[in-house]
Amino acid sequence: xxxxxxxxxxxxxxxxxxxxxxxxxxxxxxxxxxxxxxxxxxxxxxxxxxxxxxxxxxxxxxxxxxxxxxxxxxxxxxxxxxxxxxxxxxxxxxxxxxxxxxxxxxxxxxxxxxxxxxxxxxxxxxxxxxxxxxxxxxxxxxxxxxxxxxxxxxxxxxxxxxxxxxxxxxxxxxxxxx
Ligand code: SF4
Ligand code: SF4
Numbered sequence: 001x002x003x004x005x006x007x008x009x010x011x012x013x014x015x016x017x018x019x020x021x022x023x024x025x026x027x028x029x030x031x032x033x034x035x036x037x038x039x040x041x042x043x044x045x046x047x048x049x050x051x052x053x054x055x056x057x058x059x060x061x062x063x064x065x066x067x068x069x070x071x072x073x074x075x076x077x078x079x080x081x082x083x084x085x086x087x088x089x090x091x092x093x094x095x096x097x098x099x100x101x102x103x104x105x106x107x108x109x110x111x112x113x114x115x116x117x118x119x120x121x122x123x124x125x126x127x128x129x130x131x132x133x134x135x136x137x138x139x140x141x142x143x144x145x146x147x148x149x150x151x152x153x154x155x156x157x158x159x160x161x162x163x164x165x166x167x168x169x170x171x172x173x174x175x176x177x178x
Contacts, residue, residue: 009048010139010156016032036121048119050092051123057113059085071096072103094122095130119145 033040042048059076071093077083091115104115124130 011095029103040144042120046118046120047101047116048101048145049094050097050114051117051119052090052114052132052134053090053111054087054090054113056109056111057087057090058109059087060108062106063114066102066106068100068102069093069098071095090134091131094129095127098171117145119172 015106057074059074061074061076064072074090075088077088078084079086097160099116101116102114107114
């Protein structure tokens with residue numbers, strides 16, 4: 001009999017403890033973010049979709065070798081006049097990317113030719129679309145930060161215009177001044 005009432009007491013006590021937490025939160029200001037109309041501020045080191053800047057890239061392939069997921073590939077040809085390598089194409093398979101930032105860290109250019117953006121809403125409707133192919137005839141996803149960088153790049157006729165203020169920054173949000 002004692003055990004029976006003790007059991008009822010402990011159960012009621014546990015229930016009231018839970019309700020106390022519920023009641024406390026009931027009168028607190030709501031913290032729900034009305035996404036997509038409201039968005040949280042991302043941290044400085046947030047790793048979103050990668051952006052690539054073909055006009056800065058020196059085709060050194062360090063990002064290709066550093067990528068643990070083997071999702072970067074490129075082709076470059078040696079230019080006998082300039083004695084440098086000209087980039088023919090550059091691909092990132094976003095279906096394989098694990099957003100580790102290794103490619104950005106090893107990239108030797110200033111600002112970085114490949115870097116993470118704050119873009120986290122990049123969507124694809126077909127598996128093949130995951131492969132982003134930086135060639136002049138391939139449009140990038142519109143409405144995304146990656147796509148906007150590409151669109152501005154194309155609108156400039158691929159002319160180089162580096163902003164000295166962003167040179168040397170490890171994670172420029174938009175290293176090319178448009
Ligand atoms: S973020 Fe990591 S996995 Fe993605 S392309 Fe760069 S090195 Fe590869
Ligand atoms: S590491 Fe940077 S400069 Fe070298 S190929 Fe990759 S993106 Fe281009």
